[in-house]
Amino acid sequence: MERMRKLLRSDEVVARVRSDIADGVYQPGDALPEPEALATELGVLTKAVAAAYQRLAEDGVLLENLLTPGVVVADPELDPTVRSLVHAVAGMRRHLERLDKRLDDLTERVDTVGRGVRESRLEARRDQTHLP
16 A cells, blocks of 8 residues: 555656756756655655656656756746657667667577577587487
């Protein structure tokens, strides 16, 4: 039950971040804390903070930082075209990260199959040398 309550607290995180921005705690371009750090500070699950950041990004309040992982406060004066380009670049970065992980997985599989083939060949050679 407690876990469920924490998961549903992303609304509270959204309200807190919006309030902090309105109060000047965070200015346009400022990086927000990593989800883990803010989750610890607020006593919520990291997933709740990540969900809140995602919602705020969808609302145009936050932008994904293009230079480093994380999010920054969006500039309300930012041209909508620039904002959409920033979102597109962030989406491409996420896509490339998924492709990179998939490539790592496939490389590992190929290596495993290659080891199996080499072992089978060695075993076949050993069997041939032991034939009467």
